[in-house]
Amino acid sequence: MAAGRSRSFAEMNLAIFRGEDPGGVLWQPRLEFWYLANKARGTLPRRYRDAGLLDVYDDCRASVRYFTSPLRVRYHTVKQRTEWLDDTHQAHYLETPIGTLREVRAYDGLRLSGARSEYRIKTLDDLRILEYVLQDEEWYWDAEAFSRDLARVGERGAPQFYPRRTPVQGLFIEHMGFEPTLFALTDHGERIRQYVQ
Numbered sequence: 001m002a003a004g005r006s007r008s009f010a011e012m013n014l015a016i017f018r019g020e021d022p023g024g025v026l027w028q029p030r031l032e033f034w035y036l037a038n039k040a041r042g043t044l045p046r047r048y049r050d051a052g053l054l055d056v057y058d059d060c061r062a063s064v065r066y067f068t069s070p071l072r073v074r075y076h077t078v079k080q081r082t083e084w085l086d087d088t089h090q091a092h093y094l095e096t097p098i099g100t101l102r103e104v105r106a107y108d109g110l111r112l113s114g115a116r117s118e119y120r121i122k123t124l125d126d127l128r129i130l131e132y133v134l135q136d137e138e139w140y141w142d143a144e145a146f147s148r149d150l151a152r153v154g155e156r157g158a159p160q161f162y163p164r165r166t167p168v169q170g171l172f173i174e175h176m177g178f179e180p181t182l183f184a185l186t187d188h189g190e191r192i193r194q195y196v197q
Contacts, residue, residue: 006023007022007023007024008155009026009155009156009157010154010156010157012024012026013063013157013158014158017158026063027060027061027063028064028065030065030066031057032053033113035048035053036053037112040110040112047059054152058156064156064157066160066161067149067152067153067156067157067159068145068146068149068150068159069162070142070145070161071141071142071161071163072139072140072141072142073138073139073140074137074138075133075136075137077097077136078096078137079094079095080093080095081095085104087109088106088108089104089105089106089107090104090105090107091118092104094129096133097132098128098129099126099128101120101126102118103116103119104117104118105117116177119174119175119176120175120176121171121176124184124188124191127191130175130195131195167195167196168185171184171195
């Protein structure tokens with residue numbers, strides 16, 4: 001706990017979630033990409049060259065957020081496969097008995113940050129395959145991973161993570177892309193409503 005604070009970062013974080021006064025400013029910068037990119041390039045400042053990421057958070061007197069993702073998914077019949085197409089493009093396949101969905105992510109040169117360059121839903125027929133994938137999922141809580149993450153981060157923050165997006169958000173961001181989703185909502189609204197259900 002940093003000098004001058006009566007609560008740990010985890011306690012402050014939980015107070016904010018409850019709508020209470022945390023007793024100070026909870027600063028939660030996202031340092032992961034900066035740290036990993038500079039570490040990979042060998043350009044970390046001298047004082048951090050032998051430091052781990054949590055050491056950097058401690059040195060900055062910052063709280064850690066989104067340090068765990070214990071809500072996991074597994075499939076019963078869907079097979080997942082990934083392959084690098086070249087140095088910066090990775091394809092991910094969801095193979096089902098009724099067809100295969102493919103998406104491609106374009107990564108930076110360090111393969112640390114990527115964005116979709118090809119979405120898995122290219123036609124309305126692909127929605128049928130996505131529906132199969134979603135119905136084949138089994139969600140579970142990985143208690144061991146959660147406990148390990150809590151022990152690793154300690155009082156630096158409270159566990160928080162993103163659950164799955166809503167079906168329409170998923171179309172915009174993960175499955176179809178912004179413009180194709182807008183056209184699908186406008187031109188094929190009933191089919192999109194069926195998918196959402």
